[in-house]
Amino acid sequence: MNTPLYKALSQLIQENTIRMHMPGHKGKPCFKPFDDIFPYDFTETPQTGNLYEQQGVIRDAELLAAKLYKAHDCHFLTGGSTQGIHAAFGTICSDKGAVLLDRSCHKSVAAACALFDLNPYFVYPDILEPYGFGGKLSIEKTEMQLKTHPEIKAMLIVSPNYYGILQDIPALSKLCHNYNVKLIVDAAHGAHFPAINIKSPIELGADAAVLSAHKTLPAMGQGAYLIMSESVDSKMLRQIESMVCTSSPSYPIMLSLDLARDWLENTNDYKLCAERVKEIRNFINTQTAFTALEPSKDIDLDSCRLTICTAKAGVSGHEICERLDNEFKIVCEMADDRNVVCILTAMDSESDFKRLKTAILDCAKGMKTVKTPDIVTDLPEPKQCISVRKAWFSKNKTISVKDAAGKICARPVTPYPPGIPVVFPGEEITPKHVEFLTKRCYNTVSEVLICTES
Numbered sequence: 001m002n003t004p005l006y007k008a009l010s011q012l013i014q015e016n017t018i019r020m021h022m023p024g025h026k027g028k029p030c031f032k033p034f035d036d037i038f039p040y041d042f043t044e045t046p047q048t049g050n051l052y053e054q055q056g057v058i059r060d061a062e063l064l065a066a067k068l069y070k071a072h073d074c075h076f077l078t079g080g081s082t083q084g085i086h087a088a089f090g091t092i093c094s095d096k097g098a099v100l101l102d103r104s105c106h107k108s109v110a111a112a113c114a115l116f117d118l119n120p121y122f123v124y125p126d127i128l129e130p131y132g133f134g135g136k137l138s139i140e141k142t143e144m145q146l147k148t149h150p151e152i153k154a155m156l157i158v159s160p161n162y163y164g165i166l167q168d169i170p171a172l173s174k175l176c177h178n179y180n181v182k183l184i185v186d187a188a189h190g191a192h193f194p195a196i197n198i199k200s201p202i203e204l205g206a207d208a209a210v211l212s213a214h215k216t217l218p219a220m221g222q223g224a225y226l227i228m229s230e231s232v233d234s235k236m237l238r239q240i241e242s243m244v245c246t247s248s249p250s251y252p253i254m255l256s257l258d259l260a261r262d263w264l265e266n267t268n269d270y271k272l273c274a275e276r277v278k279e280i281r282n283f284i285n286t287q288t289a290f291t292a293l294e295p296s297k298d299i300d301l302d303s304c305r306l307t308i309c310t311a312k313a314g315v316s317g318h319e320i321c322e323r324l325d326n327e328f329k330i331v332c333e334m335a336d337d338r339n340v341v342c343i344l345t346a347m348d349s350e351s352d353f354k355r356l357k358t359a360i361l362d363c364a365k366g367m368k369t370v371k372t373p374d375i376v377t378d379l380p381e382p383k384q385c386i387s388v389r390k391a392w393f394s395k396n397k398t399i400s401v402k403d404a405a406g407k408i409c410a411r412p413v414t415p416y417p418p419g420i421p422v423v424f425p426g427e428e429i430t431p432k433h434v435e436f437l438t439k440r441c442y443n444t445v446s447e448v449l450i451c452t453e454s
């Protein structure tokens with residue numbers, strides 16, 4: 001094993017030093033569930049390294065991760081991809097910059113706009129039927145925005161998205177760089193890609209990318225990597241990371257990032273997982289009325305992600321998700337009105353897959369293709385009235401969507417599907433938005449937070 005942080009902490013535990021420093025458990029087994037974890041929960045000392053000072057064994061472990069993801073540098077994050085997204089925007093755009101966003105971005109991006117007073121412009125992904133969620137971003141539409149708004153400093157795209165869809169990073173990065181814009185990739189769901197031969201966002205031309213190791217690798221909750229190319233100021237990134245996170249980064253989380261990277265380099269089990277996912281997708285598409293999302297000429301996909309569309313069988317994803325949980329004790333990652341999403345990794349065994357297959361077959365029993373659901377029409381045009389920052393920090397209240405026309409939205413309103421914010425903070429909620437949310441989104445969003453001062 002090549003795990004510098006794990007090696008150093010294990011050695012310290014063996015040396016049996018008295019810890020006259022925090023954490024207060026002193027590495028001793030105080031509570032049963034933490035018996036094996038407390039000894040590894042250290043604080044910064046000369047032997048344990050220092051995350052924000054870029055020192056010691058933590059730094060050694062980060063450089064190994066940078067090498068795996070073929071990046072210029074890598075920073076460990078103990079505040080999830082959220083922390084990395086905030087740091088990337090804070091570094092690249094500083095205060096009051098303009099940014100171009102994949103409209104299907106995570107809510108942490110809206111929070112970054114509020115924190116750093118960024119002015120967002122958007123590109124909407126094309127909606128994929130019958131799934132109802134966003135697919136690829138159009139290069140032409142992206143270029144149009146870059147041309148129209150030369151003040152844009154950074155673009156953020158989500159690749160892969162929750163449903164496993166990959167964007168054309170080489171084309172988008174080339175385009176961004178032509179306009180002197182940095183490309184940030186939210187690859188929160190793609191930390192396992194090296195094991196299934198998908199190139200890292202940095203290798204494909206991005207300037208910075210976040211990878212939530214805790215989502216698809218066996219790392220602790222909140223553990224993530226921020227990888228970057230030479231084009232980004234690594235020191236400034238680190239400063240902002242420390243600004244938006246605790247000054248006592250968790251050693252168990254960092255240790256798990258070290259161990260997960262080493263494990264990823266040596267496992268073949270993601271390839272096995274991808275084969276099993278391929279088989280189960282084929283099974284769903286040939287043996288049931290459900291539709292499993294598969295790669296095609298227009299769709300590049302994470303080969304480990306299973307997205308099952310239930311819409312053509314006339315049943316909602318929520319309903320099937322509930323049945324999988326209640327009747328088969330299978331808890332899926334998420335469901336929306338048309339789909340169920342399972343995160344599958346190298347940790348899922350053959351028998352887990354078999355159980356899932358049996359359960360899906362049972363849920364689909366007797367179901368026929370009844371109708372193709374209504375097409376999700378284009379989202380209503382946004383109308384930005386005040387800055388995201390002003391909207392985020394203004395006084396606010398929750399009201400029914402039906403009463404929201406004419407009000408200014410305080411937080412992203414994101415029904416699933418399409419998983420794309422219908423209204424973003426600072427935008428006016430128009431009668432068209434109300435109609436879209438009530439008629440098209442099957443009332444999955446019934447209340448919104450609006451600004452009460454502007």
Ligand SMILES: Cc1ncc(COP(=O)(O)O)c(C=O)c1O
Nearest residue numbers: 079080081082106186188212224
């Ligand atoms: C696409 C996407 N980006 C970013 C995040 C935030 O990741 P984290 O939980 O690691 O902060 C999430 C979380 O679900 C996500 O789905």
